[in-house]
Every structure is written in structure tokens, then in C-alpha cells.
Amino acid sequence: MSWGVLPDLVRQIGMTRFLASLGLLFVLAAANAATFTVTTTNDSGTGSLRDAIAQANAADGADTINFIVSGTIVLTSGQIPINGPLTINGPGANNIRIDGNANNRIFSIVATDPACPALDGPDYLVSISGLRLTNARRTQSNAGGAIYSEHSLALDSVIVDNNTAGWGGGVLFHIQYSGQSLTIHNSQFLNNTAQPLVATPSNSVGGAVAIAERCAAAPTTPATVTIANSVFSGNRAQPAGALNGQGGAIVAISLADVTITDTRIVDNHVVAPNPPVAGRNYRGGGIYGSAKSLTIVRTEIADNTATDATAGDVTRGGALGLINVTAALQASSDAMAVRIINSTISGNTSSASSGAMWVRGNVALELDNSTVSDNSAAPSRAGGIGFTRGPTEPPSNSNATAPTLTIVSSILAYNTNSDVAGSTGDFATINATNSLIEKICPSPDCEITVAGSGNLLAIDPMLGPLAFNAGTTRTPALLAGSPAIDSGSNPLNLITDQRGAAFARKVGPAVDMGAFEYNPVGAGSTYSRDYVQKAYVAYYGRPADPPGQTYWATRMDAEGGSLNAIIGAFGYSPEFNTRYGQLTNTQLVTRIYQQALGRDPDQAGLDWYIAELVAGRRTLQTITLDVLNGATTAPDSTVVANKLGVAAFYSAKVAAGCPYGTEQDGVNSLSGVTADPITVAIAQVVIGRRCGP
Ligand SMILES: [Ca+2]
Ligand SMILES: [Ca+2]
Numbered sequence: 001m002s003w004g005v006l007p008d009l010v011r012q013i014g015m016t017r018f019l020a021s022l023g024l025l026f027v028l029a030a031a032n033a034a035t036f037t038v039t040t041t042n043d044s045g046t047g048s049l050r051d052a053i054a055q056a057n058a059a060d061g062a063d064t065i066n067f068i069v070s071g072t073i074v075l076t077s078g079q080i081p082i083n084g085p086l087t088i089n090g091p092g093a094n095n096i097r098i099d100g101n102a103n104n105r106i107f108s109i110v111a112t113d114p115a116c117p118a119l120d121g122p123d124y125l126v127s128i129s130g131l132r133l134t135n136a137r138r139t140q141s142n143a144g145g146a147i148y149s150e151h152s153l154a155l156d157s158v159i160v161d162n163n164t165a166g167w168g169g170g171v172l173f174h175i176q177y178s179g180q181s182l183t184i185h186n187s188q189f190l191n192n193t194a195q196p197l198v199a200t201p202s203n204s205v206g207g208a209v210a211i212a213e214r215c216a217a218a219p220t221t222p223a224t225v226t227i228a229n230s231v232f233s234g235n236r237a238q239p240a241g242a243l244n245g246q247g248g249a250i251v252a253i254s255l256a257d258v259t260i261t262d263t264r265i266v267d268n269h270v271v272a273p274n275p276p277v278a279g280r281n282y283r284g285g286g287i288y289g290s291a292k293s294l295t296i297v298r299t300e301i302a303d304n305t306a307t308d309a310t311a312g313d314v315t316r317g318g319a320l321g322l323i324n325v326t327a328a329l330q331a332s333s334d335a336m337a338v339r340i341i342n343s344t345i346s347g348n349t350s351s352a353s354s355g356a357m358w359v360r361g362n363v364a365l366e367l368d369n370s371t372v373s374d375n376s377a378a379p380s381r382a383g384g385i386g387f388t389r390g391p392t393e394p395p396s397n398s399n400a401t402a403p404t405l406t407i408v409s410s411i412l413a414y415n416t417n418s419d420v421a422g423s424t425g426d427f428a429t430i431n432a433t434n435s436l437i438e439k440i441c442p443s444p445d446c447e448i449t450v451a452g453s454g455n456l457l458a459i460d461p462m463l464g465p466l467a468f469n470a471g472t473t474r475t476p477a478l479l480a481g482s483p484a485i486d487s488g489s490n491p492l493n494l495i496t497d498q499r500g501a502a503f504a505r506k507v508g509p510a511v512d513m514g515a516f517e518y519n520p521v522g523a524g525s526t527y528s529r530d531y532v533q534k535a536y537v538a539y540y541g542r543p544a545d546p547p548g549q550t551y552w553a554t555r556m557d558a559e560g561g562s563l564n565a566i567i568g569a570f571g572y573s574p575e576f577n578t579r580y581g582q583l584t585n586t587q588l589v590t591r592i593y594q595q596a597l598g599r600d601p602d603q604a605g606l607d608w609y610i611a612e613l614v615a616g617r618r619t620l621q622t623i624t625l626d627v628l629n630g631a632t633t634a635p636d637s638t639v640v641a642n643k644l645g646v647a648a649f650y651s652a653k654v655a656a657g658c659p660y661g662t663e664q665d666g667v668n669s670l671s672g673v674t675a676d677p678i679t680v681a682i683a684q685v686v687i688g689r690r691c692g693p
Contacts, residue, residue, distance in 0.1 A: 100471075176214040383419075
């Protein structure tokens with residue numbers, strides 16, 4: 001064959017067959033990764049997700065899977081293996097659910113899983129976005145309820161909910177490659193559980209996510225875990241029998257560099273069996289573990305618990321358990337570097353000790369511009385942060401290195417019994433700068449001293465309750481007159497406070513202590529306040545809370561009296577994601593109609609709005625304004641007016657000192673209001689019963 005006949009040959013047999021004849025097809029495939037499309041919600045067969053992934057596995061190179069279906073895919077023939085680089089672009093977590101059928105894992109990201117320490121080839125990246133992964137149950141092994149991965153994994157805009165496994169109820173990420181990464185962005189992990197499901201169970205750890213070395217040999221470095229703009233809520237580590245329970249939401253036992261930003265870790269739990277088993281431990285209601293570094297920024301860690309119903313002395317760390325007792329990692333250069341920046345740790349509980357955090361061994365803990373408040377433990381035990389050393393693992397001639405605490409421009413307050421405590425001889429000095437510590441440790445035996453300048457000790461910081469002060473995470477606001485106002489510092493040159501975006505880190509002459517910057521803004525114009533109230537009712541289905549109403553009214557005034565320019569920010573909130581994130585477009589638009597007008601949309605209106613949503617011309621937030629502005633004739637206009645009247649009544653009661661209650665309380669207050677004036681009177685009586693007439 002001379003080169004001169006090549007063009008003709010290619011024309012005759014086609015380029016693909018020509019290259020294959022030369023053994024070059026793999027080059028073509030690698031260079032032109034294939035795209036497969038899911039066209040059916042069937043579990044298997046042509047057009048199914050399972051078939052698309054099988055084809056991607058068989059094709060060389062990094063492939064892409066898209067969807068042109070929505071609905072639910074129930075996996076009736078087991079988990080789906082992914083053995084190479086792959087991008088799965090789901091149509092949105094509200095639009096498609098992958099259901100594990102309560103007896104399967106969903107994705108297994110591993111090729112051959114050879115015995116340790118062998119690898120199944122080089123690392124590869126699997127990226128998954130826009131899916132809801134639900135109802136998976138790993139009953140064939142301990143690991144990974146919805147996803148098990150031995151390779152780099154990126155999750156974006158996924159909902160992982162109601163999955164169960166021995167460890168990593170949602171996801172187990174196994175580290176074995178230098179440079180391997182796990183990223184979780186814009187996602188929600190809800191109500192996943194680590195609990196024993198197999199005959200030989202391992203410890204129940206990491207209700208939502210577990211991060212661990214695949215092999216027991218020397219830890220892998222570097223490895224990175226990045227979590228941003230996400231919510232972990234309702235997850236549990238729930239051991240039975242002689243198993244430990246650790247990390248209600250997240251457990252990490254590795255030398256990874258872990259970063260968590262702009263995230264809520266709330267209402268997660270470690271629950272000890274009743275009765276607990278001697279020698280077992282139950283730690284870290286939110287997060288437990290060890291890492292090379294753990295950096296937490298603009299994040300809320302709240303209402304997590306480590307609970308033992310018998311009130312025995314077995315639980316530690318309602319929010320966080322931080323541990324580095326590995327015998328080989330006790331030099332100061334091997335300290336686990338933990339930095340908590342612009343964040344709040346509040347309302348967490350351990351039924352024994354260390355309600356906020358339990359810190360053991362060679363850990364260097366630093367709090368920058370953060371607030372640790374309202375955490376609780378058993379009477380006479382530290383509700384705040386507990387420090388201890390104890391033996392190394394494996395045991396050596398000496399105990400583990402003592403942990404250290406540095407706090408900068410931070411607040412430790414309102415924790416039961418004491419804000420800080422240490423085992424005798426294990427912890428003696430807090431290095432503090434421009435910080436407020438209300439109760440250092442129990443008197444009269446306190447052996448902990450504070451070194452540093454600019455500190456306020458044994459003083460009330462005047463914190464408000466943990467609340468959405470118009471941010472996407474909750475903060476305890478500084479109340480007017482707080483000594484923390486303008487008493488802090490900002491060596492990290494932070495631009496904003498915990499709430500991000502519009503909230504400057506420095507307001508007034510100096511930065512405030514803690515995660516929240518006090519800003520004595522005006523209340524906003526009456527027009528803007530009324531409009532914001534209307535938007536709360538229609539979009540969130542509840543009356544505005546006073547700080548939120550003030551904040552958005554002020555911003556609306558700054559935008560020239562239009563909410564349109566900031567409606568996107570108004571509508572982006574964890575509250576919305578948590579309450580409505582799992583609804584379809586039809587359900588969402590219907591809900592807006594119900595909340596604003598107390599009726600379902602007419603079919604033509606519904607169809608039109610959904611088409612606008614799908615085309616990206618409108619968002620739910622702008623539809624909310626459209627629906628409100630369109631309600632100009634009775635009975636719609638009457639319903640809007642009545643709901644606003646009750647909402648204003650509710651907001652006024654709260655402004656006068658009545659607790660807002662839960663978001664659901666707010667929703668309930670308006671749910672019965674219609675065009676009939678009697679419903680307004682009834683709603684006001686119900687509110688008055690709680691708040692006084
Ligand atoms: Ca492939
Ligand atoms: Ca200030």
C-alpha cells in the first residue's frame with residue numbers, strides 16, 4: 001500500500017474503520033471522548049443510565065452522559081459500576097432521582113478492586129452533577145451507601161438523601177493515589193445513616209460521608225477534600241453492639257487537607273446504643289476525625305449531638321471530635337492543623353462532655369473571627385471545648401502530644417459550665433488575642449490561663465439567638481451595646497463576616513469579635529418593608545423575621561426601591577433548598593400560587609411558567625414577583641392582602657419580643673388564611689395565644 005492510495009481507502013471504508021485497521025482506533029477514542037444520552041428511566045436496556053455507563057466503561061477515554069428524561073430510575077438489578085473517567089450531567093436533582101431500591105448501592109467507582117496495596121490503574125475523575133441519589137442501602141459490605149469511590153470524585157448540585165451503609169451512609173471516599181481529590185459543591189446530604197447492616201459490621205462512622213485510606217499502610221499524601229456551599233442535615237452514625245459511633249455527618253481518617261466553606265452542618269447525630277457497650281466511644285455529632293489540615297470558613301455547625309440515653313460517660317464532642325494520636329505523628333511538625341475562620345459553632349450537645357468540640361492529642365486548633373456559643377454538656381462538664389492527650393495508637397512510651405488552642409478575635413460564651421476545659425497536665429494555656437471568653441473553666445480549680453492581649457474575660461458578649469440574619473448560614477447577632485463590638489481584630493484581612501457577600505468584616509471604627517459584624521442599619525422604607533414582607537409570604541410561605549425584613553428592605557432601598565435586582569440573592573437560601581429542594585417544577589410553581597394566592601395555578605399559567613423556567617428565562621424568584629404583581633383583582637388581591645395583614649401582625653409580635661419560633665411555625669401561621677375575613681381573625685387569635693394578645 002503506497003501513501004498515494006490512502007485518501008481513496010479512507011473514502012471507501014471510512015475513517016474509523018481505516019484507523020482501526022491500523023490499530024489506531026484507541027487514539028481516536030481517547031481524543032474524541034464519546035457522549036451517551038439517557039433516554040428512559042428503565043433500570044436497564046437501550047437508553048438506560050445503566051446501559052449508558054456500560055458503554056462509557058467500554059469506550060476508551062473520558063466520556064460524558066447527558067439526560068433527556070426526568071423522573072425516577074429505580075435500580076432493580078444492583079449497583080452500577082464506573083470503571084473509568086466519566087462526567088454525568090444530570091438534569092437537576094429536582095428532576096431526576098436515582099433510587100437504590102432499599103437494597104443496593106448506586107455507584108461503585110472502581111475497576112478491579114485488587115487486594116491492597118495494588119492499584120487498579122491510574123487515578124481518574126468521575127464528576128456527577130444534577131442528580132438526586134436516594135434510598136440506597138449497602139447490604140453486601142460495610143462501605144458506602146449511595147457511592148463508593150476509590151478514585152477522584154466531584155459532586156456538584158446533587159442531593160444525597162436517605163441512604164444507609166455501615167460507614168459512609170451517603171458516600172465512602174477511599175484514598176489511595178497521591179493527588180486524589182473529593183469535591184462536593186452546591187449539594188445537600190440529608191438523612192443518611194451509618195449503621196450496621198451486614199453480618200460482620202465495622203464501626204458506624206460518617207452518616208453522610210466517610211473519608212479513609214483504602215489500605216492500612218502509610219497514609220497517602222497529598223489528598224484534598226473540598227466542600228463548599230453545601231448542607232449536611234439529619235445524618236446519623238448509629239452503632240449497635242460493640243461498635244464505635246463517630247461523625248454524625250462526616251468522618252475523615254486520613255492525612256487529607258480538608259476545606260469546608262459556606263456550608264451548614266446542622267442537626268446531625270451520633271447515637272449510642274442503649275445501653276452503650278463498655279470500652280466503646282461515641283464522638284463528633286457533626287464531624288469526627290484526623291487530617292493533615294482541616295479548614296472551616298464561613299460555616300455554621302449547629303444543633304448536632306453525641307447522645308447516650310443512659311447518660312454514661314461515653315460521648316465526646318457534640319459538634320466536632322478532632323484527634324491525632326497516631327504514634328508516628330506526635331512531633332510538633334506533624335500537628336493536625338485545624339483553623340476555624342468566620343464560623344459559628346452553636347447549639348451542639350454532648351450528653352457527657354465537650355459539647356462543642358473534643359480535641360485530643362497532637363492538634364493545633366485555631367479560631368479566627370469565630371463564635372463558639374450555647375453548646376452544652378452534662379452538669380459539671382465542659383459545654384465548650386475539651387482538651388486531652390491520652391495514650392498514642394499504637395501505645396508508646398509516652399502519651400500523645402498535648403493539643404494547643406489559639407484564638408483570634410473570637411467569642412467563647414454561653415456554653416454550659418465552662419467554655420474551655422482540659423485534663424490536668426494536658427492543657428494549661430490559651431493563646432488569645434482580641435477575644436472574649438466568658439467562662440474559662442470551672443472555678444475554683446481552674447488551671448488554665450490566658451496569654452495575650454486585648455481580651456475580655458468573664459464578661460457577657462450580649463449575643464442574640466442563632467438565626468438567619470439574612471445570610472445563608474445562621475449566626476448569633478451581636479446585640480446593641482455588646483462589648484464585642486469594635487473590640488476585635490482582622491489579621492487574616494477577611495473581606496466579609498460569616499454571612500459573606502454584602503456583609504463587610506469591618507463596620508464602624510474596628511472589626512468586632514466573633515463571626516458576626518454588628519451594623520446598626522436603618523430599618524428601610526415602609527414601601528420596601530411591605531414589599532419584602534410580600535416576597536417572604538409568597539416565596540417562603542411565612543412572615544418575615546425582623547432582621548431579614550430589615551436587611552432586605554435596606555438593600556431594596558439601595559437598589560432604588562426594586563427587589564428585582566436582588567431577588568436572586570433573596571431567594572437563594574438553605575431554607576428554600578431544604579424545604580423545597582426536592583420538588584418538581586410543577587410542584588414548585590404550584591406552591592408559589594398556593595402561598596401567594598391560596599389556590600392552584602390555572603393550567604395555561606402553569607404550563608407557561610414551567611416553559612419559562614425550563615428555558616431559563618425566569619427563575620422561581622422572578623415568578624414569585626410576577627404572581628404577586630399579577631394579583632390585582634379579587635379574590636386573589638384579597639387573599640394577598642389578608643395574608644400580608646396576618647404576616648404583619650406576626651412580625652410585629654416578634655419585633656415586640658415574642659420568639660419567632662421555627663420557620664414551620666411561621667408557615668403554619670399563614671396556611672389557613674383565605675379571602676374570608678374570619679380566617680384573619682382566627683390566625684391572629686392563634687398567634688396571640690402564643691405571644692400574648
Ligand atoms: Ca470511558
Ligand atoms: Ca465593628
